[in-house]
Amino acid sequence: MSKLAIHWFRRDLRLADNPSLHYAAQNGPVTPIFILDTVNNTQKEFNLGEASSWWLHHSLNSLNESLGDRINCFSGDPLKIIEQLISAYEIESFSWNRCYSPWEIERDTKIKSLLKDNDIEVKTFNASLLWEPWEILKDDNTPYKVFSPFYRKGCLKKHAGPREVVEKNDYSFSDKLASSSDIDSLNLLPKHHWKDKLNKHWKIGEESAMEKYIHFRDNGLTGYKEGRNFPAQENVSVLSPHLHFGEISPHQIWFDIKSACPEKDVAHFHSELGWREFSYYLIYHFPFMCTENLNKRFDKFPWSENHDFLLAWQKGKTGYPIVDAGMRQLWETGYMHNRVRMIVASFLVKNLLIDWRVGMEWFNDCLCDADLANNTASWQWTAGSGADAAPYFRIFNPILQGKKFDPDGEYTKHFVPELKNLPSKFLFAPWEADDSVFEEAGINYGEDYPKPIVSIEESRDIALKAYDQIKG
Ligand SMILES: Cc1cc2nc3c(=O)[nH]c(=O)nc-3n(C[C@H](O)[C@H](O)[C@H](O)COP(=O)(O)OP(=O)(O)OC[C@H]3O[C@@H](n4cnc5c(N)ncnc54)[C@H](O)[C@@H]3O)c2cc1C
Numbered sequence: 001m002s003k004l005a006i007h008w009f010r011r012d013l014r015l016a017d018n019p020s021l022h023y024a025a026q027n028g029p030v031t032p033i034f035i036l037d038t039v040n041n042t043q044k045e046f047n048l049g050e051a052s053s054w055w056l057h058h059s060l061n062s063l064n065e066s067l068g069d070r071i072n073c074f075s076g077d078p079l080k081i082i083e084q085l086i087s088a089y090e091i092e093s094f095s096w097n098r099c100y101s102p103w104e105i106e107r108d109t110k111i112k113s114l115l116k117d118n119d120i121e122v123k124t125f126n127a128s129l130l131w132e133p134w135e136i137l138k139d140d141n142t143p144y145k146v147f148s149p150f151y152r153k154g155c156l157k158k159h160a161g162p163r164e165v166v167e168k169n170d171y172s173f174s175d176k177l178a179s180s181s182d183i184d185s186l187n188l189l190p191k192h193h194w195k196d197k198l199n200k201h202w203k204i205g206e207e208s209a210m211e212k213y214i215h216f217r218d219n220g221l222t223g224y225k226e227g228r229n230f231p232a233q234e235n236v237s238v239l240s241p242h243l244h245f246g247e248i249s250p251h252q253i254w255f256d257i258k259s260a261c262p263e264k265d266v267a268h269f270h271s272e273l274g275w276r277e278f279s280y281y282l283i284y285h286f287p288f289m290c291t292e293n294l295n296k297r298f299d300k301f302p303w304s305e306n307h308d309f310l311l312a313w314q315k316g317k318t319g320y321p322i323v324d325a326g327m328r329q330l331w332e333t334g335y336m337h338n339r340v341r342m343i344v345a346s347f348l349v350k351n352l353l354i355d356w357r358v359g360m361e362w363f364n365d366c367l368c369d370a371d372l373a374n375n376t377a378s379w380q381w382t383a384g385s386g387a388d389a390a391p392y393f394r395i396f397n398p399i400l401q402g403k404k405f406d407p408d409g410e411y412t413k414h415f416v417p418e419l420k421n422l423p424s425k426f427l428f429a430p431w432e433a434d435d436s437v438f439e440e441a442g443i444n445y446g447e448d449y450p451k452p453i454v455s456i457e458e459s460r461d462i463a464l465k466a467y468d469q470i471k472g
Helices: 019-027 050-066 078-088 102-117 147-156 194-198 206-219 240-244 250-258 263-285 296-300 307-315 321-333 338-351 356-366 372-383 398-405 410-415 435-441 456-470
Strands: 004-009 031-037 072-076 091-097 121-125
Touching: 004 019, 019 091, 019 121, 031 078, 050 194, 050 206, 050 240, 050 356, 072 078, 078 091, 078 102, 102 121, 147 263, 194 321, 206 240, 206 250, 250 263, 263 372, 296 456, 307 321, 307 338, 307 356, 321 338, 321 356, 321 398, 321 410, 338 356, 338 372, 338 398, 338 456, 356 372
Parallel strands: 004 031, 004 091, 031 072, 091 121
Antiparallel strands: none
16 A cells, blocks of 8 residues: 555535645545544533534535545544554655644644654645634734724735635545544434434535525625625525535635625625634634633623523523524524524523523534634623623613514514514514404414513613623
8 A cells, every 4th residue: 555645624524725635635646534533622512512413424425425435534532543543554644724723723733743753744724714813913913802903904904815725626535444434433413303404404515515605696695784684684695504614615705705796795795704713813812712701800790590591592482582583593494693693692691691601502502503713702792701792781682683683574483483473563572462462363472472581671780780790
């Protein structure tokens, strides 16, 4: 057997724009490996959730098809697995595209040393971020904590822009290694029947990701800047899980969309990719924030532990229709629209006073796009404890948000069908309707649909008083 050129697939489950794969292929066939890391994640509560695990299973299958069934799967501790590969095979080169979670950086640093100590050429590449987090610093060499200067001054004005897209070649892949397993042996498919619903909503893999992107560019991009706030409109790309698993790269999107129109929508779409960069940037520079408040004042916040409230929130039975619609969209589809994510997160943290980490854990389990960086930064942003965060005293009002962003109730009625006959003017505040309205709509209020679990005004006052205790 000739010496192996190993490419380690991680969150780059694609052939196009894959710098490490391209490098590994320069002298002949590549040996593609995937390792399910079951030991190193120090943020255990944010380990691969059920929806992500389901996605990964299908994404690996799709990738493996493109590789002509040559993927080599392993499960366990990557360091030990790579040690075994080193002793079993002659390895010419070993490469991967970088990941940025704190625990992945720590693990990869050790693996790099192991390979170097064994005189194996090891190379790592950028494949999933437009700007490396360590390249963007303020004039005083400290990291940004506010999005606008980070993006406008740090990223956009940086002399070297994002790297060019790497063209896909006709790569060839070596025969499977005797010591490897197949994808099924990774046991990624959850036992839960819940996953069966997800099949209806998604087409997974590199080809589908590109098709979805093109569909969005040609049909949803016009009007994106405003339309992205309205959950019933098709003005968002729904590319987040594809981006998370690297079925498409931000570089492919960034450059291609540049030539699209209108300019203001393109610029806004670019800036949302910028928010994604900012999340990765934050957890790179402040790794503790994946589990701890970035703003330490929040360490003293008197969070409540109300299991009944949490359950009502998770099940979409809070009595606030826009909140319930969002939570049910999550449960039905493994996705939630960004505007509604902000509404439900604010409701959990500020009206139910439940710790943002509890909400983040539920999102981590249910979202197909669950992403340590985006999930951490967004939850802390909503809670008010994060970088450039929404001030704690700014509390989303689910009634006004519903009226403004789902004016016809299309989104809410789709996910809360028991309210479909309620006249629109009561949809976001059903308690304002009298008995005859419910009778006419055929709704047994309190039975078919719950009454509010908390009063918005009272819970808001309690939250503000709690905040007064820590604001210093
Ligand atoms: C409480 C909360 C938790 C979240 N958790 C996650 C998560 O686990 N994973 C995740 O990918 N996103 C998360 N987000 C951010 C955002 O909601 C999603 O990225 C977005 O809704 C994905 O839909 P889309 O692909 O249609 O977005 P589009 O509007 O089409 O945007 C394109 C891409 O830009 C990025 N993006 C867009 N908005 C944001 C944002 N506000 N912050 C960071 N990146 C953004 C995403 O990668 C997205 O796919 C969270 C937001 C909130 C408020």
